[in-house]
Amino acid sequence: MVSKNLLPPLALYRQLLRAHRKLPPSLRLLGDDYVKSEFRRHQNITNPIHIVGFLSEWQSYLEEIRQQSKLESTEEIKFGKKIELEDLEKFSDQQLGQLYELRNETKVAISKPKKSEKIT
Numbered sequence: 859m860v861s862k863n864l865l866p867p868l869a870l871y872r873q874l875l876r877a878h879r880k881l882p883p884s885l886r887l888l889g890d891d892y893v894k895s896e897f898r899r900h901q902n903i904t905n906p907i908h909i910v911g912f913l914s915e916w917q918s919y920l921e922e923i924r925q926q927s928k929l930e931s932t933e934e935i936k937f938g939k940k941i942e943l944e945d946l947e948k949f950s951d952q953q954l955g956q957l958y959e960l961r962n963e964t965k966v967a968i969s970k971p972k973k974s975e976k977i978t
Contacts (some may be wrong), residue, residue: 864913871897874920880927888963 865873871893878889893916900912922939941957949957 864910865917867897867901867913870913870916870920874916874923877920877923877927881923885964892960 864870874893875890878886878893881889896916900908903909903912946954
C-alpha cells in the first residue's frame with residue numbers, strides 16, 4: 859500500500875535504484891535500466907494527474923520490492939507479483955506490448971547462468 863505522502867521524483871528514483879541492490883544481479887540490471895528509461899521518458903510530463911499516477915505506481919513498486927527483499931527463507935526469494943485481470947484490461951495496446959517485452963526480458967535475465975555456474 860502506498861503511503862499518503864508521495865516522495866519527490868528524484869528521491870523516489872534514488873530509492874528505487876537502492877532497493878534494486880537487493881535483487882539478483884541480472885534482475886537488478888534489468889530493473890535499473892527500466893527505472894531509468896521510464897523516469898527519463900516521463901520527465902517532461904506536465905499533467906498533474908499523470909504525475910501523481912506515475913509516482914504512486916512507482917512508490918507502490920518500491921514498497922513491494924522492500925517487502926519481498928525482507929523475506930527470510932532458505933529457498934530462493936521470488937520477486938514480482940501477478941497482475942490482476944481487471945488491471946490488465948485497463949492497459950492500452952502500447953502498455954501491453956511493453957509488458958510483454960519486459961516479461962520476455964525478465965525470463966531471459968533469469969535463465970542466464972551465473973558466472974559461478976558456467977560450465978568450462
